[in-house]
Amino acid sequence: xxxxxxxxxxxxxxxxxxxxxxxxxxxxxxxxxxxxxxxxxxxxxxxxxxxxxxxxxxxxxxxxxxxxxxxxxxxxxxxxxxxxxxxxxxxxxxxxxxxxxxxxxxxxxxxxxxxxxxxxxxxxxxxxxxxxxxxxxxxxxxxxxxxxxxxxxxxxxxxxxxxxxxxxxxxxxxxxxxxxxxxxxxxxxxxxxxxxxxxxxxxxxxxxxxxxxxxxxxxxxxxxxxxxxxxxxxxxxxxxxxxxxxxxxxxxxxxxxxxxxxxxxxxxxxxxxxxxxxxxxxxxxxxxxxxxxxxxxxxxxxxxxxxxxxxxxxxxxxxxxxxxxxxxxxxxxxxxxxxxxxxxxxxxxxxxxxxxxxxxxxxxxxxxxxxxxxxxxxxxxxxxxxxxxxxxxxxxxxxxxxxxxxxxxxxxxxxxxxxxxxxxxxxxxxxxxxxxxxxxxxxxxxxxxxxxxxxxxxxxxxxxxxxxxxxxxxxxxxxxxxxxxxxxxxxxxxxxxxxxxxx
Amino acid sequence: xxxxxxxxxxxxxxxxxxxxxxxxxxxxxxxxxxxxxxxxxxxxxxxxxxxxxxxxxxxxxxxxxxxxxxxxxxxxxxxxxxxxxxxxxxxxxxxxxxxxxxxxx
Amino acid sequence: xxxxxxxxxxxxxxxxxxxxxxxxxxxxxxxxxxxxxxxxxxxxxxxxxxxxxxxxxxxxxxxxxxxxxxxxxxxxxxxxxxxxxxxxxxxxxxxxxxxxxxxxxxxxxxxxxxxxxxxxxxxxxxxxxxxxxxxxxxxxxxxxxxxxxxxxxxxxxxxxxxxxxxxxxxxxxxxxxxxxxxxxxxxxxxxxxxxxxxxxxxxxxxxxxxxxxxxxxxxxxxxxxxxxxxxxxxxxxxxxxxxxxxxxxxxxxxxxxxxxxxxxxxxxxxxxxxxxxxxxxxxxxxxxxxxxxxxxxxxxxxxxxxxxxx
Numbered sequence: 001x002x003x004x005x006x007x008x009x010x011x012x013x014x015x016x017x018x019x020x021x022x023x024x025x026x027x028x029x030x031x032x033x034x035x036x037x038x039x040x041x042x043x044x045x046x047x048x049x050x051x052x053x054x055x056x057x058x059x060x061x062x063x064x065x066x067x068x069x070x071x072x073x074x075x076x077x078x079x080x081x082x083x084x085x086x087x088x089x090x091x092x093x094x095x096x097x098x099x100x101x102x103x104x105x106x107x108x109x110x111x112x113x114x115x116x117x118x119x120x121x122x123x124x125x126x127x128x129x130x131x132x133x134x135x136x137x138x139x140x141x142x143x144x145x146x147x148x149x150x151x152x153x154x155x156x157x158x159x160x161x162x163x164x165x166x167x168x169x170x171x172x173x174x175x176x177x178x179x180x181x182x183x184x185x186x187x188x189x190x191x192x193x194x195x196x197x198x199x200x201x202x203x204x205x206x207x208x209x210x211x212x213x214x215x216x217x218x219x220x221x222x223x224x225x226x227x228x229x230x231x232x233x234x235x236x237x238x239x240x241x242x243x244x245x246x247x248x249x250x251x252x253x254x255x256x257x258x259x260x261x262x263x264x265x266x267x268x269x270x271x272x273x274x275x276x277x278x279x280x281x282x283x284x285x286x287x288x289x290x291x292x293x294x295x296x297x298x299x300x301x302x303x304x305x306x307x308x309x310x311x312x313x314x315x316x317x318x319x320x321x322x323x324x325x326x327x328x329x330x331x332x333x334x335x336x337x338x339x340x341x342x343x344x345x346x347x348x349x350x351x352x353x354x355x356x357x358x359x360x361x362x363x364x365x366x367x368x369x370x371x372x373x374x375x376x377x378x379x380x381x382x383x384x385x386x387x388x389x390x391x392x393x394x395x396x397x398x399x400x401x402x403x404x405x406x407x408x409x410x411x412x413x414x415x416x417x418x419x420x421x422x423x424x425x426x427x428x429x430x431x432x433x434x435x436x437x438x439x440x441x442x443x444x445x446x447x448x449x450x451x452x453x454x455x456x457x458x459x460x461x462x463x464x465x466x467x468x469x470x471x472x473x474x475x476x477x478x479x480x481x482x483x484x485x486x487x488x489x490x491x492x493x494x495x496x497x498x499x500x501x502x503x
Numbered sequence: 504x505x506x507x508x509x510x511x512x513x514x515x516x517x518x519x520x521x522x523x524x525x526x527x528x529x530x531x532x533x534x535x536x537x538x539x540x541x542x543x544x545x546x547x548x549x550x551x552x553x554x555x556x557x558x559x560x561x562x563x564x565x566x567x568x569x570x571x572x573x574x575x576x577x578x579x580x581x582x583x584x585x586x587x588x589x590x591x592x593x594x595x596x597x598x599x600x601x602x603x604x605x606x607x608x
Numbered sequence: 609x610x611x612x613x614x615x616x617x618x619x620x621x622x623x624x625x626x627x628x629x630x631x632x633x634x635x636x637x638x639x640x641x642x643x644x645x646x647x648x649x650x651x652x653x654x655x656x657x658x659x660x661x662x663x664x665x666x667x668x669x670x671x672x673x674x675x676x677x678x679x680x681x682x683x684x685x686x687x688x689x690x691x692x693x694x695x696x697x698x699x700x701x702x703x704x705x706x707x708x709x710x711x712x713x714x715x716x717x718x719x720x721x722x723x724x725x726x727x728x729x730x731x732x733x734x735x736x737x738x739x740x741x742x743x744x745x746x747x748x749x750x751x752x753x754x755x756x757x758x759x760x761x762x763x764x765x766x767x768x769x770x771x772x773x774x775x776x777x778x779x780x781x782x783x784x785x786x787x788x789x790x791x792x793x794x795x796x797x798x799x800x801x802x803x804x805x806x807x808x809x810x811x812x813x814x815x816x817x818x819x820x821x822x823x824x825x826x827x828x829x830x831x832x833x834x835x836x837x838x839x840x841x842x843x844x845x846x847x848x849x850x851x852x853x854x855x856x857x858x859x860x861x862x863x864x865x866x867x868x869x870x871x872x873x874x875x876x877x878x879x880x881x882x883x884x885x886x887x888x889x890x891x892x893x894x895x896x897x898x899x900x901x902x903x904x905x906x907x908x909x910x911x912x913x914x915x916x917x918x
Contacts, residue, residue, distance in 0.1 A: 013878045017865060020760055024861055028854045029765065067753045069877040074566070074729045074750050115778035115848060119771035126764050133757065141570055145757045148577050152584060152761060156768035159588065162775070164595040171531060172601055173589040178538050178581055179525070185545045185574065186518065190715055193552040196724025212715050391561060504610040510649055511716035513616040517623055519709030524627035529692060530684070532677055536639055539670060540623055543646055546662075550653045551716065556725025559732070561742055562654035562723040569746035572661050572824055573758050579665050580765035583908040586677045587769040590911065599684040602685055605908040 008055045012078045012136050014048050015088060019129035026122045032108035034121040041125060042096045045116040047093035053085035053489075057124060062493045064138070073197035077138035081493025083345060084135045087262060090349045091131045093257055094356055097472045098254075099124060099284030101360055101465055105367075116160050120248070126153040126300035127251060134259045140188050140198040140271075143179065143263055146226070150432050151177040154256045157248035158240045166389060169239035176226050176236045180260070183223030189214035203271045221284075229261035230321060231291035234314045242306040246363020248355035249306065258348050261320050268324060269494075277328060285325035289428040291318030296388075296435030300442065304370040305362045308439055309355065315432060316351045320344055320414070325456075326416045338486035338494070341410060343412030345490055350405025350476045354397035357473035361391040364465060368457040374446055379455035381448040386466035388447045393473035395440035397480075400433040405479025412484065416449075513552035517544030529600060535585050542578045546571045612652060619645045619841065624879070626828055632678045635673045643667020655822035657743045659813065664828035665905075673909050674837065709839030738887030740818030746821065748890045752879045756868065759861045759897060766857070773912040780917045782910035798840030806832035813898045817887065825897040831905035836909075845910055847917050853903070860900025864893050883908045 008356045022041035026034040056063055066072065080088070099408025102124075106117040127326050130153055133146035155177070183300040192198055194212040228232040229237035237257070241249050268277065302308035321490035323344025327337045365380055381388045396405030410429050417425040521540030522544045528534055549567040556564030622645060626638035643666050650659035693701075730750070737749040747755045774778070813826025837843045839911045846853045867889055868879040875882045883887050 009878075010872065013869075017869065021862075021865055024858045028851070028858045030849070030851070030854065051789070065878075067575065067877070068749065068871070068879040068881075069875070070750045072732065074726055076751055076753050087658070113779060115771060115773060115775055119767060122767055123764075123771075126760070127765075128729075129760075140753075141573075142754055142757075145573065145577065145754050145761065148581070149757060149761045149764060152764040152768055155584065155588075156771045159591075160685075160771065162591075162595075162772070165596060167588060167772075168601055170591060171585065173590060174581070174585050175534060175538075178585070181581075182541050185542075186712070189545060189548045189552060189567070191554070191725070193716075193719045196556075196726065206588040210717060215711060215715055236619075304526060359531070372606070417552065429544070436526065507611060507718060508653060509609075509612055509616055510653060511719075513619060515709045515712035515716060516620055518712055519705040520620070520623050520873045521629055522708060523701055523705040526699055526705075527693060528627075530681075531631065532674070532681060533635065536626060536635055536674065538637065539666075540626065540642075543623075543642070543666070546651045546658075547646070547649065548712070548716070550650060550658060552654055552719075552723070553655060554653045554680065555719065555723035556727050558725055559728040559730075561727045561731055564727045565730045566744035566751070568658050568728045568743050569751060570754075571655075571658050572743070572747065572822075573754055575658075575661050575695065576668050576758055576824055577761055579670055579905070580762050580908060582670055583673060584765045584768055584781070586673055587772055587911050588776045590677060591679060591772045598689055599681045 005007070008052070008063050009056065009078065010079055010215075011048055011052045011066050011392065012063060013067075015052060015132040016129050016137065017451060018045055019125045019132065020046060023122050023125035023129065025033075026067070026118070026125060030118060031113040032110055032340060033119050035103065035106070035108040036100055038121045038125055042099050045128065046092045046096055049088045052080055053089050056080060056082060056085045056492055057489055060492055061307070068485065072139065072199035073202055074144050077199060077201070078136045079138035079200070080136045082489045082491060083265070083493065085492075086345060086349060086490060087258070088132060089134045090352055091128060091135070093475065094254055094352055094472070095124065095128050095251070097468055098247045098250050098356060101250075102422040102466045104462065104465060105245060105247060105363075107445065111119065116147055119156060119160060120245075123153045123157055124251070127256060131255055131259055134262060138200050140191065140200065142479065143266075144184055144188065147184070147259065147263070148181060149229070150256060152180070154252060157252065158244045158250065160245055161243075163243075164210040165239065166243035169236070169243045170235045171470070173240040179422040180223040180226035180498045183219045183226070187216040187218070187220030187223070190219070200266060200270050203274060207271060209276060209343065217267060217272060221264055222262045224260040224267075225287070228257055228264070228317060229314060230287055230317055231294055231314070232287075234291065234295070238307055238310040239316055241310040242304065246359050246366070249310075249363070252426055253310070253359060254352040254356040256319060256448075259449075261317070261348065268328070271406075282327045283327040284321050285425060288321030288324075289425070291315060292428055293319070296325075296432055296439065298441045300435065303374060305365065305374055305377070305443065306359070307417060309358050309362055312358075312436065312439065313355055316347070316355065319347045319351075319410070319429070319432065322413055322428065323347075325422060326413060326420060326425065338491060339412050340416035341489050341494070342486045343409045343416065346412065346482065347409035350397045350409055351481045353472055353476035353479070354394035354404070354406060357390050357469050357476065358394040360465075360469040361394070362456055364461050364469065366462050369455070370458045372444060377443065377446040378449045379451035383455050383457055384466065386463065386470055387461070388444070390466065390469035390473045391447070392444055393470065393477055395436075396443070397476040399437045399440055400429075403477055403480035405476050405482065407480055408482050410482060504520070507551045507554040510547060513574055514544045514547030514551060517541070517547060522545075529598065531585070531601060533553050534600075535582055539582060542574070549574070555576065614651065615648060617854065619649060626710050633675070633682070636674045636678050636701050639674065640671035643671060657816075657822060657825070659740070660825040661828070664825055668832055669828060669905060669909060672832075676909075679771060708915060732891035735882070735892065736883050739890065741816055741820065741822070742820050743781045743815050743820075748893065749881065749886070752868070756861065756879070758865050759901065762901060762908070764859060766904055766907055769908065769912050771912075773914070777913045777916050779847060780913035781845050781847050781900065781915040782907060782913050783838065783845050786839055786841050794840045795842065798836055798842055804844065805829060805836070809833060809902075813894065816894075817891065823894045823901065825877065827898045828905060830902035831909070834902070834906040835909055845907075847918065848907075848913050856903050857900055857907075860897035861866065862898045865892050889890060
């Protein structure tokens with residue numbers, strides 16, 4: 001990899017500066033301008049994201065930029081590889097969709113500044129900037145600051161409605177996140193003390209298998225697992241994601257919770273490759289399996305729709321961590337690693353779109369009915385068919401049914417598991433799919449049930465918002481047309497692996 | 504043992520103390536206090552690493568010291584947000600605890 | 609060395625008391641004392657910049673914040689006793705924490721010798737930044753992106769805190785109204801101390817380019833003086849909806865971003881400084897940033913709006 005800044009670094013800087021400058025502008029202008037600023041930044045941000053991905057694809061190399069022209073280890077580097085590109089584009093598209101969806105819910109009328117609206121639009125842009133900073137960060141402390149930015153932008157969204165339950169949920173979320181941050185910092189100081197740098201690429205060449213490295217990676221991973229709500233650190237997620245307003249829940253479940261996972265991937269695959277880690281990877285996979293089983297079973301028992309979807313997030317996050325035991329490369333190299341790698345990332349992306357669509361649909365249903373009790377959903381299928389369709393499409397991805405990104409992702413994880421002889425993960429994937437089918441059909445059956453009298457809606461739901469939910473869900477479905485083989489874009493920046501053809 | 508190593512052990516002990524306070528105290532305000540203690544210990548470890556890196560005419564490696572300053576500011580902001588949430592929760596409910604099924608922080 | 613051992617034991621003792629104290633108010637007082645002792649430790653570790661920050665921010669402002677909170681929550685003290693974890697959990701926690709401390713301590717003892725360090729590189733590049741304080745160079749030049757993002761983090765926390773206000777109080781004034789006492793001791797002391805404090809704060813910010821100090825330390829002192837002034841009713845918090853307040857909060861990060869982006873044109877990179885004008889540019893960033901951070905810190909302590917806009 002070239003050791004100097006490459007062209008296109010300007011785009012990387014823009015990816016962070018644009019949303020954050022927008023957030024600052026929203027705060028200053030206030031009132032109705034907050035929404036307008038967001039509406040201008042959103043398409044611009046999508047253009048920047050696509051440009052970054054296009055540049056990476058065109059040059060087939062990592063985009064690297066040394067901030068301030070100071071070389072690491074003294075300075076901070078931005079690095080965008082194929083994985084970054086995919087996540088940046090996902091975040092841009094999803095936030096655009098969520099922003100458009102939220103316009104009705106967080107209006108900014110002339111002359112008056114509404115608390116919730118100003119907070120929502122400012123925090124939405126801040127979350128976007130923070131996410132991009134996480135996806136391109138090449139320095140572990142810079143990633144820490146980006147994570148804190150993300151947490152402080154996400155927590156107030158949980159308690160936006162001001163009720164006691166959401167305040168408690170937000171406080172619990174913040175406490176877990178702070179625990180995660182402090183564990184992450186403890187790991188970072190051990191790494192710096194032992195190797196004299198926090199730059200990811202430099203660390204990967206200096207790190208050795210010794211107690212300091214082990215302790216550091218364990219501490220940092222534990223902290224990040226707390227932020228990602230992996231079992232057994234999941235306690236904070238269901239009340240927080242269920243209590244937030246629907247567009248915020250979509251962002252939280254779809255994107256915010258993927259950022260700590262992304263950093264764990266960076267730690268394990270980019271910092272640690274020279275440190276043998278097979279047993280530890282199995283432990284991560286075990287926690288992931290526990291999350292899948294626990295989350296799905298508890299989801300089945302939920303009475304409220306948003307809580308069911310939130311517990312489903314707990315379960316689907318577990319799939320992400322199945323990637324670790326399957327994609328970690330032992331010394332000899334293994335061709336199925338790239339399959340598992342593609343499967344894991346595809347799971348993250350398709351879950352982002354699918355879960356966002358489901359939360360959007362749940363939000364519309366709750367607005368229409370005034371409640372989100374599953375038992376009271378009868379007849380909503382007739383009243384809001386598009387919404388229920390969006391929910392169902394999202395559910396396809398969760399269950400792993402074709403055509404959907406979830407199907408491709410889980411099929412790749414299954415194939416890798418069987419081919420590598422780690423068949424126990426295959427059992428977990430299949431069981432998880434069955435359980436997901438259970439709770440999705442639970443909701444759909446209620447929604448599509450025939451009722452004697454038509455259900456009365458408390459408020460009119462515009463067709464455009466329902467179509468937006470379907471559009472987001474369709475993104476998850478479109479990912480189902482990704483061929484069942486390692487994605488070349490995702491391989492940019494990975495050390496050379498034997499790419500295997502899965503047919 | 505140099506004084507830097509001594510303070511390093513002190514920092515390690517602070518982390519343990521803070522962690523104990525975090526687990527054992529049910530009140531969120533005490534947990535926030537405990538967080539600040541753990542943070543203090545972690546920052547102290549950074550300071551130890553900085554002191555051990557003294558060279559080239561400098562008494563300490565300035566990079567970890569700068570990281571600590573950044574960390575202190577971020578920790579303050581986190582404390583402020585947590586306290587504000589807690590006080591609002593108290594205003595709304597009259598109680599200052601998370602629900603009693605809060606086993607871990 | 610003996611002094612260091614004594615100081616370390618004292619720090620641990622006060623920290624243990626902070627954890628063990630039954631009364632929250634007492635625990636917070638212990639925390640403030642612990643912070644001041646920690647500042648001494650930082651001086652012993654040859655980190656005066658950090659010592660200033662710890663004393664002012666970690667101990668002073670944080671202590672003030674927690675004291676205010678513990679006073680308001682004093683009524684809830686008694687109910688907490690019911691939720692206390694059982695003796696088994698306490699013992700298990702003690703074992704776990706001892707293991708964690710022991711593990712960390714062992715790694716500290718096993719850290720490599722000679723220690724890897726960036727001090728030579730930092731010192732070598734100091735001349736290019738025009739600064740005399742290497743810590744300020746790291747904050748404002750080598751790792752300026754961290755500092756830039758950190759100012760945004762502070763602002764975000766403030767937005768989050770403001771968003772906690774009930775809808776009808778949005779845009780109002782943060783904090784309680786303190787009683788006016790024109791002849792009181794507090795007002796008298798404040799009238800003497802606040803101007804001096806402001807001068808000290810500005811000095812510490814200004815001298816940070818060549819000696820220990822800097823924008824964060826100076827801004828903290830300025831924020832503390834503002835809080836003192838509001839407590840003594842020499843001034844009152846502005847309403848959060850005021851446009852000029854929002855401008856003051858945002859001007860720091862905005863100028864930081866602007867000069868950073870200008871770096872593309874004049875120095876070939878984001879947050880890069882042309883060597884001839886580096887110090888001037890850094891100071892140009894630091895002045896509004898200090899102002900913004902001072903305002904942000906003061907408002908963070910103030911909390912969400914509690915009094916409606918008249």
